[in-house]
Amino acid sequence: MTNAVSDVDLLSWDFAQDPHSRYARMRNDGVVRKHVVKTLATALNAWVVTDYEQARELLADPRLSKETEKLLDAMDANKVNAGDTITRTPPSMLFSDPPDHTRLRRLLGNAFTMRRVEKLRPWIEELTDDLLGKIPDGEEVDLVHTLALALPIFVIGKLLGVPQDRHEDFRTWNGALASLDTSAEEKQVAHKAAFDYLRQLIEDKRAAPDDDMISALIEAQVDGGKLSEPELLSTIYLMMNAGYETTAHMISSGVLALLENPDQQALLRKDSTLLPGAIEEFLRFESPLNMSTIRYTASPVEVGGVTIPANEIVFISLLSANRDAAKFTDPDTLDVTRPNRGHLSFGYGIHHCVGAPLARMEGEIVFGKLLDRFGRWELTVPARELEWKYSAQFRGLDRLPVRMSAE
Amino acid sequence: MSGWSVEIDARTCIGTGMCVGAAPKYFQRKSSKSVPVHDHVEPDEDLLDAAFACPAEAIRVRDEATGDVLVPEA
Numbered sequence A: 001m002t003n004a005v006s007d008v009d010l011l012s013w014d015f016a017q018d019p020h021s022r023y024a025r026m027r028n029d030g031v032v033r034k035h036v037v038k039t040l041a042t043a044l045n046a047w048v049v050t051d052y053e054q055a056r057e058l059l060a061d062p063r064l065s066k067e068t069e070k071l072l073d074a075m076d077a078n079k080v081n082a083g084d085t086i087t088r089t090p091p092s093m094l095f096s097d098p099p100d101h102t103r104l105r106r107l108l109g110n111a112f113t114m115r116r117v118e119k120l121r122p123w124i125e126e127l128t129d130d131l132l133g134k135i136p137d138g139e140e141v142d143l144v145h146t147l148a149l150a151l152p153i154f155v156i157g158k159l160l161g162v163p164q165d166r167h168e169d170f171r172t173w174n175g176a177l178a179s180l181d182t183s184a185e186e187k188q189v190a191h192k193a194a195f196d197y198l199r200q201l202i203e204d205k206r207a208a209p210d211d212d213m214i215s216a217l218i219e220a221q222v223d224g225g226k227l228s229e230p231e232l233l234s235t236i237y238l239m240m241n242a243g244y245e246t247t248a249h250m251i252s253s254g255v256l257a258l259l260e261n262p263d264q265q266a267l268l269r270k271d272s273t274l275l276p277g278a279i280e281e282f283l284r285f286e287s288p289l290n291m292s293t294i295r296y297t298a299s300p301v302e303v304g305g306v307t308i309p310a311n312e313i314v315f316i317s318l319l320s321a322n323r324d325a326a327k328f329t330d331p332d333t334l335d336v337t338r339p340n341r342g343h344l345s346f347g348y349g350i351h352h353c354v355g356a357p358l359a360r361m362e363g364e365i366v367f368g369k370l371l372d373r374f375g376r377w378e379l380t381v382p383a384r385e386l387e388w389k390y391s392a393q394f395r396g397l398d399r400l401p402v403r404m405s406a407e
Numbered sequence B: 001m002s003g004w005s006v007e008i009d010a011r012t013c014i015g016t017g018m019c020v021g022a023a024p025k026y027f028q029r030k031s032s033k034s035v036p037v038h039d040h041v042e043p044d045e046d047l048l049d050a051a052f053a054c055p056a057e058a059i060r061v062r063d064e065a066t067g068d069v070l071v072p073e074a
């Protein structure tokens, strides 16, 4: 028996820089193993699932629960450092099981319709033009900050109905909350500022409803029931977080993929009908969420011959599943014409991403316009010097220095 | 005749697996899409919940006695 596989250190800097080769080793024998995984708050002893088939099965398996209170207990029981305290946040649909999940999701579904998303299209196009207009022709810029992080936060602000003059605040709070570099105190300050602001905003929308999601969520009803005040707050807060870094990483990882695969970039320039498929391929190639959000076993679950006991933490690696050769031919090759779908970057099963249609639309708009406006894209540092976010949860670039030229 | 009929429109299904996750008794995965396990079933609220949740409105549930379409809602 060799320990080569269980030795993979998910907390190491090296892992964050090159997860793919390590996941490939983990996938090799199809056995799930326990590792230490660090969430935003705490290091946990947890099972990590890396195979595509196993990942998809488990994402839809009701025995893998997200029920907030019991999940927090399971986290407590599996934390690496007994001294760590786990912060308790108000439950949202992402951290609940049916029937609560069903109700919350339907209430959001009533407000977050395809129609509402489609209505945002002209506005997103205009915003994208504005942001691209600020990229000076032929000069070095960091695409992560000028574009990738900027677009999604403005879009979420618009969708929710945050007045435009507060979008920058929104961006500051979100940045602090999503970063590993900010201290617990800084996070708490941002957290409080965001919640105070959202509470006020809900009150304002109650008094004067508008054509936005917060107003729609206030009104949304299923079987005569509405969202309670804490549910309203947690739903809005979830929307604000779930679509920020994820969408940003889709954009910057996609740009990098095209920089490194000029043949694929040329294909897209020649035939813009390939764009929707290309967005799916960018998502498959570098899943913005490395690991799914946290789950625990409500009862024992057998996975490929191993039994995971009850009350243990499980993470499903979407990044790894998407590179499984059993599902995708030449998984490490970027192929914008790839016919087979089924990447897991938006999850699978009841928690499948609510924002997927919006994210896809943002992707199509931004890549379409980037290709149109800039005939030549160059990376200004060698690709191996790029740094990936030091996180086992997200997969995305910290910075992407490029030079974009009209010709 | 009593009971409900269940159909999934394979052209609109986008393979989210939400139905499979919500009601594995009624829905299963078939390559990258989902299909009903049975075309005819006894009335069950769990089935309706799962069908309502489909973001693509690809699931159709019909009351066979009256012919009424229960999901998607008009």
Ligand code: HEM
Pocket: A093, A094, A095, A105, A156, A238, A239, A240, A242, A243, A244, A246, A247, A250, A287, A288, A289, A292, A293, A294, A318, A344, A345, A346, A347, A348, A350, A351, A352, A353, A354, A355, A356, A358, A359
């Ligand atoms: C490329 C961008 C995005 C990616 C890759 C992504 C990915 C995901 C994934 C993987 C999940 C499921 C997590 C799990 O099961 O552990 C999820 C759930 C969710 N996402 Fe996204 N997301 C993106 C954009 C968005 C946007 C733009 C929004 C909304 C504005 C959004 C809102 C949500 C919500 C509310 C959930 C929870 C759904 C539930 O629990 O039923 N996401 N997302």
Ligand code: SF4
Pocket: B008, B012, B013, B014, B015, B016, B017, B018, B019, B020, B033, B034, B053, B054, B055, B056, B057, B058, B059
């Ligand atoms: S929920 Fe709808 S779109 Fe998703 S797999 Fe089921 S039928 Fe297809």
